[in-house]
Amino acid sequence: MSSSSVVIIGTGLAGLTTANELVNKYNIPVTILDKASSIGGNSIKASSGINGTSTETQRHFHIEDSPCLFEDDTVKSAKGKGVQELMGKLANDSPLAIDWLKTEFDLKLDLLAQLGGHSVARTHRSSGKLPPGFEIVSALSNNLKKLAETKPELVKIHLDSKVVNIHENNGSVSAVEYEDKDGEKHTINASDVVFCSGGFSFSKEMLKEYAPELVNLPTTNGQQTTGDGQRLLQKLGADLIDMDQVQVHPTGFIDPNDRKSSWKFLAAESLRGLGGILLNPATGRRFVNELTTRDVVTEAIQKHCPQDENTSLLVMSEKMYKDLKNNLDFYMFKKLVQKLPLSQVVSEYKLPIDATQLCQELQAYSTFTTKADPLGRTVILNEFGTDITPETNVFIGEVTPVVHFTMGGARINVKAQVIGKSNEPLLKGLYAAGEVSGGVHGSNRLGGSSLLECVVFGRTAAGSIAEDRK
Structure with missing residues (x-):
């Protein structure tokens, strides 16, 4: 087996997964490069969780699920775009991904939420104080940082290091x-390189090229998310697919102290999955099934809500606070969410209905636990109750659609090899995992599948490299 180091570009979850698997399972040395000055990428901000089917946690909650059902949900959400073979791999490998995180890194992943577009609850997070992305990234990065100190011949980490070129020789990666x-x-x-460099949602230049209609929307992405990997892979001859498929997440928090900021803090989809509802401030009423797919919720906000800011109100019950206390405490600390009595909600947000009518709206929603919701929502959790008054407290924040995730990128195959326009592997030793790649999500990504994609295809890239080096 060759002992030369594998170069991994990016320190989000895809890069951390690839590195941990190469080092821990195969004893293959890695050199990790990232242009940012800290580890984690956008993965560290992920706040809803990671998808998995047929898991121990699902069995604990008596939830029947299968990779087939998950694949069906993913294909339906993709709306004819993407590569179904990759979607099948994502679903089929999802129980292995959850098990890997639990057994290798001692993560609990003992709670579930059902997010938009999912048939059942399959988005895992841990009970405890840490958000899922931060918890998972911390566990994987701490292991690598420890190894970088104790076994520098096995792990090298270079931050503030921007990759500018990939050299090739006779159809193989060389440097x-x-x-x-x-x-x-x-x-x-390097004879093996794994691109884990993320998407391009922060780049106005690339948005203008591929999705010009979204250029003026705010984003949830860090400033490092500028598509450098896609550009380098395109220069090498990679087949970039679905580059115009850019996901707008329906709920980015509006900071009342900086309403016009072009960067927004994400209002996690689990806030709606676990009971939050959306109200149109122009009517004070619900207007959409909050748990349909992200693109549909976004379209409804842009169609129905005030056009100047496309603002809707995310409203959550006191009952829900017990489920997501740490999240809501953090959002309140950031002044993105307030705890208010319904009477004050009406005055503060200048709703065109009175407090009694607002109570009736929330009471009507709460009855959908026993009868059908005319808007089609079937998961009614942590409802407001049927005996609320104008003095009943709720948790509320203003949200707006935000550029969130780029589904397109360099096409890969089920071995995580980068594919050229001839539909064959582009160069020997060239791999990609995570948001830099394309084909896994089609035109719309399901919540909870970004972290999963990183783990599934990061582990796959590591396995492919190890197999090739035998």
């Missing part, structure tokens, strides 16, 4: 060139 924070260039010889 990676990167620039440090002082502008000095370095070259690492």
Whole structure:
């Protein structure tokens, strides 16, 4: 087996997964590069959880699920775009991904939520104080940082290191060139490179090229999310697919102290999955099934809610606070969510209905636990009750659609190899995992599948490299 280091570009969950699997399972050394000055990418911000089917946690809650059902939900959400073979792999490998995180990194992943577009509750998170993305990224990065100190021959981590070129020789990857924070260039010889560099949602230039209608929307992405990986892979001849499929998440919090900011803090989909509802501030009424797919909820907000800011109101019950106390405490600390009596909600948000009518709206929603919701929502959790008054407290925040995730990228196959326009692997030793790749989600990603994609295809890339080095 070759002992040369695998170069991994990016320190989000895809890169951390690939590195941990290569080092821990196969004893293959890794060199990790990231242009950012800290580890985690956008993965560290993920706040709803990670999908998995047929898991121990689902069995504990007596939830019947299967990879087939998950694949069906994914294909339906993809709306004819993407690569179904990759969607099948995502679903089939999901129980292995959850088990890997639990057994290798001692993560609980003992709670579930049903997010939009899912047939059952399959989005896992841990009981405890840490949000899922932060918890998972921390566990994987801590392991690598420890190894970088104790076994530097096995793990090297270079931050503030921007990859600027990939060299090839006779149809194989041969080296990676990167620039440090002082502008000095370095070259690492490498027979295997895994791109885990993320999407391009922060890049106005790339949005203008692929989805110009979204250029003026705010984003939830960090400033490192500029599509460098897609550009480098395109230069090598990768087949970029679905690049115009950019997901707008329906709920980014509006900061009342900086309403016009082009960056928004994500209002996690679990807030709706576990009971939050959306009200149109122009009517004070619900207007959409909050748990349909993200694109449909976004379209409804843009169609029905005030056009100047496309603002809707995310309203949650006191009962829900017990389920998501840590999240809501954090949002309140950030002043993105308030706890208010319904009478004050009416005055503060200038609703065109009185407090009694607002009570009736929330009471009507609460009855859908026993009868059908005319808007089609079937998961009614942590409802408001049928005996509320204008003095009943709720948790409320203003939300607006935000550019969130790019489904398109470099096409890969089920071995995580980057594919060229001839539908064959582009270069020997060239892999991709996570948001830099395309084909896994089609035109709309399901909540909870971004972290899953990183784990499934990061582990796959590691396995493919190990197999090739035998």
